[in-house]
Amino acid sequence: MKVLQPAGWKQPKGYANGILAHGRMVFTGGMIGWNANEVFESDGFADQAEQALKNVVAVLAEAGGKPEHIVRLTWYVTDKREYLACQAELGAGYKRVIGNHFPAMALVQVVALVEDRAKVEIEATAVLPG
Numbered sequence: 001m002k003v004l005q006p007a008g009w010k011q012p013k014g015y016a017n018g019i020l021a022h023g024r025m026v027f028t029g030g031m032i033g034w035n036a037n038e039v040f041e042s043d044g045f046a047d048q049a050e051q052a053l054k055n056v057v058a059v060l061a062e063a064g065g066k067p068e069h070i071v072r073l074t075w076y077v078t079d080k081r082e083y084l085a086c087q088a089e090l091g092a093g094y095k096r097v098i099g100n101h102f103p104a105m106a107l108v109q110v111v112a113l114v115e116d117r118a119k120v121e122i123e124a125t126a127v128l129p130g
Contacts, residue, residue, distance in 0.1 A: 021127035050093030
């Protein structure tokens, strides 16, 4: 896997502009911040984001994947202000689950998610070696 960073571009913080990868592809559905029993344990934005990331990692593990195999994350949030307000807490949770791996990412604010209590939904694309 290779991070794609055009010469002269400012280094992004917390994500990559692009990733080059070869291998088997894994695509997750949108993961929200509930547990394996589809129960929300928190209404906190950062807590839900961390749980959604844990859910992504659990799905990847079913294919033999690890967090470092993620090449793209797409985040759908119901309130970008809430996302921006808890950056430190989000970053700490991200590092606990994903580590210091920063794939290409996009963030989109949406009007609502299907589950009313959900504040964030995260889709992942991963490329497993071999």
